[in-house]
Amino acid sequence: MLAKAWCECWMKKPQLLSFLRPITTVPHTFLPADYVYLKNRELHALIKRRDLNAALSLFHNMPLHDTVTYNLIISGFREQPERALRFYAEMGSLGIGESSTTLSSIVAVCTKAAFFREGVQVHCRVVKLGFSCNVFVGGALVGFYMRMGLSGVALELFDELPERNLAVWNVMLRGLCELRVKVEDLLGFYSRMRFEGVEPNGVTFCYLLWECGNQRRLHEGKTIHGCVWKVGLVEPNVFVANALVDFYSACGCLVGSRKCFEAIKNENVISWNSLVYVYAENSLLCEAFEVFSIMQLWGQRPSIRSLVGFLNLCSRSGELCFGKQIHCLVMKMGFDEGSVHVQSALIDMYGKCRDIEGSMAVFECLPKRTLECFNSLMTSLSHSEAVEDMVELLRLVVDEGLVPDEVTISTTLKALSVSALSSFTGSQSLHCYALKSGLGGDAAVACSLMDAYSRCGHVDLSHRIFESLPSPSAICFTSMINAYARNGMGKEGIAVLQAMIERGLKPDKVTFLCALSGCNHTGLVEEGRVVFESMKSLHGVDPDRRHFSCMVDLLCRAGLLYEAEELLLQAPGKRDCFMWSSLLRSCRVNKNEEVGTRAAQVLLELDPDDPAVWLQVSNFYAETGKFEEARQIREVALARKIVPELMKHLAHYSHTIRQSCQFAELMEMFPGIVRSCLFGQSYNLRERFPLGGVLGCGHVEIVARSDIEELKSLESFDTEEETEVEELSDIPSWRSELGGKVLVNIDSFGAAGDGESDDTEALQKAWGSACSTPKSVMLIPQGRRYLVNATKFKGPCADKLIIQIDGTLVAPDEPKNWDPKLPRVWLDFSKLDKAVFQGSGVIDGSGGKWWAASCKKNKSNPCKGAPTVRTAFLTLLALTIDTKLMELKVSAPGDSPNIDGIHISDSTNVIIQDSKIGTALEVLGKKVILDTAVLRETTNGLRIKTWQGGCGYVRGVRFENVRVGKCVQPHSHRPILL
Template sequence: MKRFFNADMKRTSLPPNPFHLFNHPTLNRKPTTVTETRTIHAHIIKALPLHSDLFIANSLADSYCKSGAMDDALLLLDEIPHPNHISWNLMISRFIQRLQYDGSFRIFRRMHSNGFEPNQVTCGSILSACAASQSLHFGKQVFSLVMKNGFFSDGYVSTALVDLFAKSASFGDALRVFSEVSNQNVVCWNAAIAGGVRNKDNWAALHLFCQMIDENLMPNGFTFSSVLTACAALRELEVGRGIHGWVIKCGAGDDIFVGTSIVDLYAKCGDVNEAARAFSMMPEHNVVSWTAIISSFVQMADSVNALKFFKQMKEIGTDMNEFTITSMLTACAKPVMAYVGIQMHCLILKSGFLMDCAVKDSLINMYVRTGEVGLSEKVFDEIRCVKDVSTWAVMISGLAQSEDSTRSVELFKRMAREGLRPDKFCSSSVLSVIGCLALGKQIHSYVLKAGLVVDVSVASALFTMYSKCDNLDDAYEVFKQMPEKDTVSWTSMIAGFAEHGNADQAFCLFREMIFEQIRPDYMTLSAILMACSVLRSLQKGKEIHGYALRVGIGPETLLCGALVNMYSKCRTLVSARRVFDAMPQKDQISWSSLVSGYAQNGYIEDALLQFRQMLIYGMEIDCFTISSVLGVSATLTRAGLGKQLHAYSVKIGLDSDLSVSSSLIAMYSKCGSIDDSRRVFDQIERPDLVTWTTMIDGYAQHGQGVEALKIYEMMREEGIQPDSVTFVAVLSACSHNGLVEEGYLYLNSMVKNYGIAPEACHYACMVDLLSRSGRLEEAASFIDKMSIKPDALVWGTLLGACRVHGNVELGKLAAEKVLELEPCDPGAYVLLSNFYAEVGDWEEVLKIRSLMKGVGVRKEPGWSFV
């Protein structure tokens, strides 16, 4: 007890002055312990009755609170005969400081039930406790008491009310309270602005800040931190720069929280250089500011600089938190950073962060993205004893991203077997990789039973699954039953219709979306432009383009790529090139679409020039681009160019792609090198239907019908089902080799074995086969018995055969049918004119030429590359 007395205190038997104890500087330098406080309490009891000096009683209660003896403080409060406002407010505030909000509520109720009316300080304190604990119901009761006692205009009370409503997700009530009080309290303004940020009404927060400036109130560090956070959330860089200017003007730049908010602003707005500059100017850094600058580099996919700043942070001894670790794991989530990711894993184990949910989920995700799915499963198996659904969701999502549908579904089932209920994230992830309709329906049953189908992400994944399984009716039914539809769900359904050739339904859905006042984004417009490409509808495509420009959606690379593709498919290459040239950043998709557009529309030189430009600019070449340019080589019959492209595709590893292989087979075939086509074919491990068909067609065009039919039989033995295009190639092979009986056999096989109804092209092949064999009358009889009405192609085939064999009567019949079906086709007139010239009927030749002039038909002049 000696340290509680002054040096001039006389050592007498009299007890010390209790008032002197609570004012002694030595005592106030360090909080008293519980034992010391009880000792003082004992001296006070000996010296004078406790109720004789209310200040000493309150001070003693405060000392108990500071030492953590809250029960002793409450007992002392009960002993005070007439506690005052200070007594009650002191106890309430100390409970709040120790985050014991329920204790502060109990004291407030006791105070009120004892008939002691609270004052402004009491109400403000208890409202702050309600805000911190988000006890809105009790806060509203206190609000009623505030109104009754007339404390509403008090700055402390009104600030607490604004804070309460803002933190309880009642920002509208917070604004009403704020607007009804006229005060010049910066703290109240800060509460309102912070409330807007908390409730994601960032524009309201910025508007309040402007009002605050207009009221000539000087913002402080808390104000700047809040409005800078609002600018970062809105990606409003220019507004943020203006706030930064205010920070400098007010001298608040040294505040560590303001500095961190500035770094975060520039980082989220993509200006990483300015973020680094702001970080370097901060006089002091904490873990939050370090994490902000690291995250800025991660956001810009600059893993090297993210790692550099992380190392600097560790070197100066700043402790990392879970946000720092998750940011670094995101930086390491690429194959080239796999080794650093393993080092981060070791650091996580050493620092004890592995059991943090966000960290372990990021660790699993990092291994998945680096291609180390095995390691991600190992991490998962080590920590899956923790019944954390989010971790299972990350693992299932990782397997889904790796397109490992089997293990993803198996993990989903195992999760259910272990007594965990898969959530919306697990369900949507596993639905995204299901390609089996039966299994998809089972998952559909589960999400219905679990009540997850009302979630937008699950429902969207569900109808996307049905769409992927070619079940558009069920997909659309799920879509219609969704209680809420966001832009993503509308876009997915529109894309589903467009991808499956139902362009008209895609347009109807797009119009419905507009009527529902849901604004399409660039992804939606890209999907509907795909429908325009399917329909080759230039008018609709232009309307979508105009809408995008009108609503301010335009510079996005994906939308520009869709526009280039649409204009190319609609054969408007000038517009396609204009959109392409206006793109701020050209990507591989748009460039490939332009090359393909030029190639498919006969602009061979432009196609090759653009392909060359892609190579010069170091643009990634995909299989789609290579296939398009190989098609140009085939058109030019330039095997040298084709061989160069073949070598290039081998170099970049695209020769194993089936579309490229098919294009190579077709190119070599059209260039007259069927042996090279076969060599390419034999190197393919698992040919698909297109590849088999291309090889059959190649042999057919080279007159090697027997080899073509051998390839067809090999295809059947491999279990590949032929389609209508395959049978065109097979019948063409029969035609080029006079295999009449085989031709009839394969034509009948189409319907009997595969349920494929013959089309005009198949019948034309049979007519050609019969005609080449000199069986013209049988060909004419065959045409009469066709199950569909013969078109100009069929009659034209017969006409050409009649010209070769000199059958005038049958030739005239075929000619009349051709002109009847296609009166404006110059090819039909030329064919008919040549026919009459061959048989020496020059009067008919003159009539045909006169008829061409009468209907305005002109023969296009011939041209050659030779």
């Protein structure tokens, strides 16, 4: 009945007459009876091969036309809707009767072209001619009204049909999917279809799976998957199989996607591109590229979908270089000219990678500028905060005759609302345009308007827009809650949240974050507690770092510091510096020394490299009266500001220093440098910072973090990121990509790694392989102990060898396993050029056992005084050139007679940097420079000498910035011994 009322409204509005053309009657003589039939067959053949010009010429030259003739010409020009409507109007003016095919075809044309007014007129014609009950015409009208968004009219027409075939049911399912109805309603409609005895086909299941994927309904989608198996459409129907791949991907179940793909017996190009798109959309670049390569090896051509997936992945990850490679492939395949989706994705990729020039270059080269490409360029400009250019681009859209859509308006509103150009007048102007163009009820436009008005302080207008929405979605509710929170109206935001829950809408993490933010700004502690506790218990939403941060800030503002600290300790994941900073700031305001001290300690552990953290802690101690601690910490903060500048200067001399080193160690190594810079003095920075060397017997703990942590878990190929100047002192940095470094793992050569089995042979084999392979990394894996006898490692080796020690190398206990000729040497590295020793492992020389065994043979005074000692020292043996040690911890306890912390002999250009050395430093050589040393609890501060009876010498010795404190024997008066 509603449809008839619509027809009465439109009966007297002859808009279709505007499509009429002047008709010339062609006189004709007697024609054969089958003349029109034969001409219709010719016309059908021309239309079938899409030769529309010839078809149009034949149509105009025909002296007689019938209903079939017009049906053919209308279907042929369905892609040109205005021409198709012109033919239909001409048909009616000539008095040629319409058939059900005519009416269903012209309704389909109106649906596709969004000619809603003309479509309603055709509906009136359908009612007048009595075709309302025809299943084909009725199905076309159902699809037309679903496209208009009038689902009520469509359902009424659907129910009035005396017979409903599968095509009509599929039209309704498609319309319901496009309207984003709940999955429960969609499945209920499907159940009704099965109840009426209609068997589904592949199209039916594609629609159902598509909507289940859109709404992330994994359980319901698996139910549909079971129905697909039951009907037997998985293997024969490749479209259903591809829909299953997309569904599991949308629900985050990549294993299910892969299994569905592998279940397809005859994969076509759609299947391959679906899997590539799935991996790309889930940011799995390596997997996507692997499938992409295999697909091309099998002769399958990449489609627009897979290329768009790669471009979207580059947009999210900021991989501009890879995006440019995909752009080259797009140009090679010719997709850059004919595909709007690819053009739009290219513009978006360059924009999100902050290459606005690239976006503009792609846009300028477009053969035809579509609205979608304009929208992508506007989005790119918004990422670059080029708001003025966006407004100018909006004017250009209008000047070129394009009609801005909801994406255009919402993007412009978002950019205006967050920019310095934000104004109430500008928002009103765009609001007026949205209302005039019929976009005022669009959810995206409404949310952007609410956000823009709330930023201008007009939250009442935001509320009016929200109330005007006929059926606000969860996003609209979230926008309204955020608008209230931004203007300090927390109670109103809580009321909107409650209304949202009562409507059956499920709030997400963003919704709860906006509500908590409103409580925080308003000081609603109790309401904030209720919202926070209900997230997990009532709604199944796990609070993340942002929610904990907001709640902690709320409790801190209320002075509930103990509760805030307890909540911080419950926060998931890594501890957050921002939250602990908020707690410390509140402790400073509320004079809570107990909680503040704990917060300060945690804060310094979390971010020791940030000078602002040290200054905040210093201010806290000053507020609590601990002025000495505040002064010391403030000095550290000032020094931390200077150290990065020092590093830049050091880089000028082709040396590097890691900013990841602990500051306490840095202060011990470089107090003179820091002090000189603090007081504006000059300082000689040349030849200071260093790289690994030749290892001898003893015990050394390498505390520097590895630069190739990926190599600990994966035996793959990595690329080295070269610095501009290749010096021995360069520490390589790594990123996990294809090519470059070759990993040589000692475990691959039969090493047991249990600390008891002899792994000497495995280590020698690994060394042979690594030494002969360019750009290799010999890895001692983490968490394992390798027992190694006295061994020699000789070079020369291939270029850029790295010895990565992350596990533990253990020396043997028995003297028989040592070299009888050189019992003091355990691991002997020789003839190496530019080799790098690094890692976070331990080289355990078993020094105590070595000493005990030596004392059995040597009964001298040192052994009598200390028959069992603990030793841990590093020795660099003879003829070492251009060697660098950094970030080493060397210990030799006070009860040890050993005086050699690091023993260097017959060596030049040996650099020791950022190291803690427990004993003295003994040097034999020339041009000895000791710069910035801190000596504590030592008997002799420095000893530089030649052996008695030897032929050595000491020349060119310079000491600078040496600090000696807490000498064991201060009465000896020999802090420096020559």
